Amino acid sequence: MKPKLIQGNEACVEGAVRAGLTFFAGYPITPSSEIAEYVSGVLPRLGGKFIQMEDEIASASAIIGASIAGAKAMTATSGPGFSLMQETIGYAGMAEIPCVFIDVQRGGPSTGLPTLPSQGDFMQVMWGSHGDHPIAAVAPWSAAETVELMVTAFNISEEFRMPTVVLLDEVIGHVREGVDLSLFDNLHVVERMKPKEKPEDYIPFRRRPGEITPLANFGEGYRYHITGLTHDERGFSTLKPNEIDANIRALVSKMDMVSKKYASSYSFLMDDADFVVFAYGCSARVAKRAVTLARQKGIKAGLLRPRLVWPFPEHELRNLGSHVREILVPELNMGQAVREVERAVAGKTKVTRLSKVDGELFDPEEILEAITKG
Amino acid sequence: MPVAPVTKVVTGYLRPHKRFPSVWCAGCGVGIVMGAFLRAVNSLGIDRNKIVVVSGIGCTSRMPVYLDFCGLHTTHGRAIAFATGIKFAKPELTVVVIMGDGDAIAIGGNHFIHAARRNIDLTAIVVNNETYGMTGGQYSPTTPQGSSGSTARHGNIEPPFDICDLARASGATYVAREAVYNARRLETLIAGGIKKRGFSLIEAVSNCYTVYGRYNDFKSQIDMLRWQKEHAVPIQSWQKLPPEEKNSKFSTGVLFQKDAPEYVDEYDKLIERLGGKTGGAKSES
Numbered sequence: 001m002k003p004k005l006i007q008g009n010e011a012c013v014e015g016a017v018r019a020g021l022t023f024f025a026g027y028p029i030t031p032s033s034e035i036a037e038y039v040s041g042v043l044p045r046l047g048g049k050f051i052q053m054e055d056e057i058a059s060a061s062a063i064i065g066a067s068i069a070g071a072k073a074m075t076a077t078s079g080p081g082f083s084l085m086q087e088t089i090g091y092a093g094m095a096e097i098p099c100v101f102i103d104v105q106r107g108g109p110s111t112g113l114p115t116l117p118s119q120g121d122f123m124q125v126m127w128g129s130h131g132d133h134p135i136a137a138v139a140p141w142s143a144a145e146t147v148e149l150m151v152t153a154f155n156i157s158e159e160f161r162m163p164t165v166v167l168l169d170e171v172i173g174h175v176r177e178g179v180d181l182s183l184f185d186n187l188h189v190v191e192r193m194k195p196k197e198k199p200e201d202y203i204p205f206r207r208r209p210g211e212i213t214p215l216a217n218f219g220e221g222y223r224y225h226i227t228g229l230t231h232d233e234r235g236f237s238t239l240k241p242n243e244i245d246a247n248i249r250a251l252v253s254k255m256d257m258v259s260k261k262y263a264s265s266y267s268f269l270m271d272d273a274d275f276v277v278f279a280y281g282c283s284a285r286v287a288k289r290a291v292t293l294a295r296q297k298g299i300k301a302g303l304l305r306p307r308l309v310w311p312f313p314e315h316e317l318r319n320l321g322s323h324v325r326e327i328l329v330p331e332l333n334m335g336q337a338v339r340e341v342e343r344a345v346a347g348k349t350k351v352t353r354l355s356k357v358d359g360e361l362f363d364p365e366e367i368l369e370a371i372t373k374g
Numbered sequence: 375m376p377v378a379p380v381t382k383v384v385t386g387y388l389r390p391h392k393r394f395p396s397v398w399c400a401g402c403g404v405g406i407v408m409g410a411f412l413r414a415v416n417s418l419g420i421d422r423n424k425i426v427v428v429s430g431i432g433c434t435s436r437m438p439v440y441l442d443f444c445g446l447h448t449t450h451g452r453a454i455a456f457a458t459g460i461k462f463a464k465p466e467l468t469v470v471v472i473m474g475d476g477d478a479i480a481i482g483g484n485h486f487i488h489a490a491r492r493n494i495d496l497t498a499i500v501v502n503n504e505t506y507g508m509t510g511g512q513y514s515p516t517t518p519q520g521s522s523g524s525t526a527r528h529g530n531i532e533p534p535f536d537i538c539d540l541a542r543a544s545g546a547t548y549v550a551r552e553a554v555y556n557a558r559r560l561e562t563l564i565a566g567g568i569k570k571r572g573f574s575l576i577e578a579v580s581n582c583y584t585v586y587g588r589y590n591d592f593k594s595q596i597d598m599l600r601w602q603k604e605h606a607v608p609i610q611s612w613q614k615l616p617p618e619e620k621n622s623k624f625s626t627g628v629l630f631q632k633d634a635p636e637y638v639d640e641y642d643k644l645i646e647r648l649g650g651k652t653g654g655a656k657s658e659s
Contacts, residue, residue, distance in 0.1 A: 058455035065459025
């Protein structure tokens with residue numbers, strides 16, 4: 001098929017539809033609004049549901065409600081809206097309800113820079129909601145990859161019953177690229193596992209190590225209780241230490257399960273690299289050029305780009321730390337992913353942060369300069 | 375009209391195992407609302423697999439724990455937003471949202487007015503005890519001016535919302551109010567709200583003796599119910615009252631009703647116009 005010129009934000013919708021999206025609730029915010037605009041045209045034609053809610057909290061709440069009723073549901077927002085959604089994201093984690101959040105990052109803090117790129121929400125994904133909760137995030141670097149990783153995000157969310165984030169930035173959201181959409185028509189799509197037992201035997205939050213309990217959609221004969229309170233296996237709030245402990249550990253254990261199954265990264269000239277640039281999203285695109293330029297100067301540079309950014313690829317970095325002389329982390333923030341890199345390599349190699357917070361993209365020369373210095 | 379024995383009907387809808395005693399204090403009105411709701415469901419003969427009860431946070435919002443329906447106990451103030459997702463995704467479900475006054479009208483005020491504006495087919499039951507009970511008696515948006523609370527030590531200076539006026543002004547197509555003292559009439563009003571297609575609001579004027587009552591010199595739970603008895607006036611009689619009496623009493627019954635297009639129906643029409651299939655792209659049912 002002929003490539004079609006589409007925007008990263010539109011690619012989110014193309015990917016979501018391929019993943020089986022049936023429900024979207026959202027509230028407009030730059031630079032994510034084109035997602036809501038595009039999906040409002042697409043979904044009704046497919047018989048799916050689109051609703052523009054009154055705010056971001058309502059949007060996040062509505063997709064969780066829809067998911068419990070059996071829909072594959074998502075919302076899209078940007079930094080300030082993502083901040084507002086955090087409590088509800090924690091709810092989805094605690095109540096174990098699949099849902100996908102797209103965050104097209106813009107400059108912050110606060111209302112910051114609505115139309116300019118940033119990677120300042122990296123930590124907010126993992127730590128924005130209170131308490132220990134499971135969450136996964138993928139970070140595409142092109143319109144085409146956005147289509148693919150949207151499907152991955154839905155698959156993770158449905159398979160592990162947890163919120164999943166698609167972390168874009170203004171550049172990836174707004175970039176227009178030719179994409180052959182037919183390449184993504186036959187991606188593996190995970191369907192929600194349903195209980196096989198009789199309703200009276202169903203235990204909605206069963207704690208079995210390494211297992212995810214199937215989710216019974218509301219209205220299909222399984223009458224049970226869901227709460228954001230710390231709960232027992234039946235879904236009722238508890239203050240028993242052993243049940244509290246089992247609840248939280250079961251939630252957090254999903255992070256390892258996701259990591260084992262869905263860890264994914266892109267490597268460029270990494271086979272013999274002794275200098276590694278670790279970057280994601282728009283910064284990784286620039287870094288790739290910088291690595292090419294560095295090679296021309298005879299520096300054995302390589303690019304490692306995580307596609308699944310949460311759970312963080314710490315094992316991969318730990319291994320890398322033992323045989324490369326430096327890892328450079330260029331980010332459009334004051335240093336977020338770099339902290340995770342430092343933690344993973346635990347002092348085994350030099351880690352350098354390269355921050356840019358002036359609303360501009362990196363220039364390949366800036367990254368090249370940092371590589372040359374190393 | 376013959377009435378079914380109260381206890382038998384109610385217990386048939388409660389969860390069979392170990393969820394009692396409830397979290398509610400002795401003399402609290404929430405249990406009365408629960409009973410009225412269950413009798414309403416029973417009188418309408420709704421399949422209990424097709425009812426979802428959604429709540430937010432607070433004393434009232436613990437109700438789904440006890441009910442043998444699908445229950446969703448959500449975050450503070452957001453019950454209506456969660457419920458909107460459920461109803462819109464699976465319109466064949468009867469979705470009832472049970473909230474307190476703080477939950478529905480303070481933190482959830484925005485969702486309340488917009489759900490009413492959309493006229494989505496939800497039944498919102500607001501148990502109005504004029505205070506934040508679970509957190510310790512702070513004043514709420516319905517606390518009467520001059521009343522005391524744990525954050526209104528010198529008397530509340532804010533004018534309260536009239537929940538029914540708010541619902542009507544926002545677009546609700548069924549608006550009713552009754553005191554828990556009149557439990558049987560409350561039951562009828564709730565049944566009316568569930569039957570009505572569109573956004574229905576039933577305000578259950580309730581009582582919190584444990585905090586509100588004590589801050590405001592009620593001598594007992596019974597005292598608070600007596601106050602309800604003396605101040606609740608059916609709408610037809612209330613309209614004939616002189617202005618000063620209108621201000622000190624409150625109207626009950628179906629205060630407002632109208633027919634208007636319902637949100638999910640309108641969306642289905644949109645899908646049909648586009649040649650799509652109604653009922654969700656991959657609806658399970």
